[in-house]
Amino acid sequence: MIRGGPGYAAAALVLLFIFGPLIVVFVRAGGGTLPGPADWAAVRFSITQATLSALFSVILAVPVARALARRQFPGRSLLITLLGAPFILPVIVAVLGLLAVFGRSGVLNSVLIWAGLPPVQIYGLHGVVLAHVFFNLPLATRILLQAWQQIPAERFRLAASLNMTAGQVMRRLELPMLRTTLPGAFIVIFAICLSSFTVALTLGGGPKATTVELAIYQAFRFDFDLGRAAVLAVIQTLLAGIVALVALKYSRGEGFGAGLDRVVRRWDAQSAGLRITDTAVMILTALFLLLPLLLVVINGIAGWAKMPDQVFTALRVSLVISLVSTAVALALALPIALAALRRGWIEVIGLLGIVSSPLVLGTGLFLIVYPFADPARLAFAVTGLVNALTALPFVLRVLIPSLRASEKNFGRLADVLGLTGWARLRFLLLPRARRALGFSAGLAAAFSMGDLGVITLFADPSRATLPLQMYRLMGAFRMEAAAGAGLLLLVFSLGLFWMFDKLGRGDVDA
């Protein structure tokens, strides 16, 4: 086996980076004012929007997952791949695409005005919920599809031999599965939406649509009230921490959509009516997910020439931050994962990144840095570090199962050959973890590239990452330039993921 020392050191570092800022936040909040009515309104809004977002995502995912589970059609595997895309899609890019469809002068309003109907307004609660459904409907669908496929094919065969109708199959086989799966899917998505910042920043705002995370940002940016920011950060940590821990229990082995390309043969759902329903569901889902992205591409090409030079400076900054934070995430994850082979509880430390939100960590780091140095000068370093800590849980959840499988299948052979330490790493664990390493590096890189979070607290007007630059362009109503930057960001986020994932797949016969 491999010595655990470096793993314990890495785990200690993670603990320090997560609890250090948290402790500072709690201490500072102790001297701050008690939460006021505006703060409680933010708590209420956070919970309301997360509840609605999770509810709609989960309910709408049922027909989508059912259609995917029982139909074979051209483009099915493409659609399933697409369902994995929101994970690596920058939130701000998706918001831009949603604005192009549902915004003031978007496609939907053009149609409504043409038909003589009143236009819709995307900003506020329903806009926030819409964006969250855009991101989490695919996730809910993948969770449900996986559960659907865990119903053994023999059950459906038995149902067919008993001549059960589609409705009876639903009642006897599918509803019991949904009853056990839906609560888990709901709580996972609820937790994600509770801590989502970018969507609230771009589509929320105002006293009626401010989440706790957004309130932290506003306390920084508008009032520079660090005490209030700390109080809000404590509230957010308690709120999100509890929910995230519950969600984590449910989300084990969600698997990022791997192995979902199997279709179980069904005899009960062959009627024309059900075929038409499923087809309509598939088309609407594809349209809902693809149209915004398509418009990002089209508008991006149109706005390409309008991009100011700062966009390209910001692109370089973002690329460096992304690569550095990916390297940091892997450098922390690998020793922790190796140590977790011996002592499972080490894994939990790596997962703590989920509990504390990036904005809370940012607040704490700001409070630590502020007395000594200009936080703006450390904006990029802090962003890279926080992104690495946020990506760490996802990297670990891909990496650890891969290492465990290697030890299970080849551990005895390696033992008998005396493969220990570096030799074991080099000839057994690393080569076999190559796919997992590539995939998780891709996740970390794309995530960091597209993240708009902690940077908003630290950056001064002279500094920006690409997502922040894009947000500033949107704020200045330079929508064409923002569209160009959006396309750039989309290409680079997906490109980074593709590149790392490809590197991991080099060895086909391994």
Add this chain to the structure above:
Amino acid sequence: MLTLEKLEIVLDGFTLNADFTLEQGRNLALIGPSGAGKSTLLNVIAGFLRPRSGRVLWQGEDITDLPPGQRPISMLFQDNNLFPHLTVTQNIGLGIRPDLRLNAAERAYLHDALERVGLAGMAGRKPGQLSGGQQSRVALARVLVQRKPLVLLDEPFSALGPALKHDMLRLVGDLMQEIGGTMLMVSHEPEDAQMIADVTSVVAQGTVTAPKPTAALFENPPKVLRDYLGT
């Protein structure tokens, strides 16, 4: 000389006792019903399992607490005997040096072993590009270069067809003569034992009988063996 001294092995509430000595150069077949503990016994000798009590000795030296890689043992498992991501050369090379830094002499030695098992042209291939029989030969080439005095076989050829399996067993017999080592193999089939094992132990009803000459044992089988063979 391998000595199992008052070994008591407990696994999942099931106990197995072994207390015997195997002379150097012997090939021992462990025969008995599945679940009787044949593989468990090999795992204790190899160091993957700790006995509850008793000792494992090699040439009179206690090896009970040594880690698997430091024992004078090479072992072939039922499956996963090769790393699928490494080439044939690398897989065999690990038997010479775990860091794979081979000098010219060691490389030549590896090549001889490859030739010896009849895979001279396959050096650069990966296991996935080989047939099941060829994969077994690669594993045997590694046993050959490891030159460990004690070889344990936990039914590594059970996935092969009968003809191929007999080829492999013959090859094992030849290689064991070259190495001059001691071998323990697990088997279900009496004919396997009769083919290459000069002594046989029966593993059944919680005990391992002391090794007896194979031919004599099958000519006049004791009750445990008769029960197993159904004769």
